[in-house]
Amino acid sequence: xxxxxxxxxxxxxxSDLEVRIALQPxxxxxxxxxxxxxxKPDSDSDSDSDxxxxxxxxxxxxxxxxxxxxxxxxxxxxxxxxxx
Numbered sequence: 001x002x003x004x005x006x007x008x009x010x011x012x013x014x015s016d017l018e019v020r021i022a023l024q025p026x027x028x029x030x031x032x033x034x035x036x037x038x039x040k041p042d043s044d045s046d047s048d049s050d051x052x053x054x055x056x057x058x059x060x061x062x063x064x065x066x067x068x069x070x071x072x073x074x075x076x077x078x079x080x081x082x083x084x
């Protein structure tokens with residue numbers, strides 16, 4: 001998915017709606033959006049290892065955060081109903 005594809009999908013929704021992340025459909029968990037960051041190759045200054053997990057091209061990462069205490073930590077299975 002590209003940034004533009006995500007913008008196009010989100011443009012169909014009310015801009016005041018909260019956004020959550022649904023993870024692992026077999027045991028659905030929910031998370032808030034903690035950060036949205038562009039990571040360029042070799043820009044991970046916190047990495048001291050030889051881990052080759054960075055993308056060879058600039059990539060936008062959406063980082064999952066916690067869930068507010070007042071909400072369930074589980075995502076609805078319906079979160080996987082639509083695809084792009």
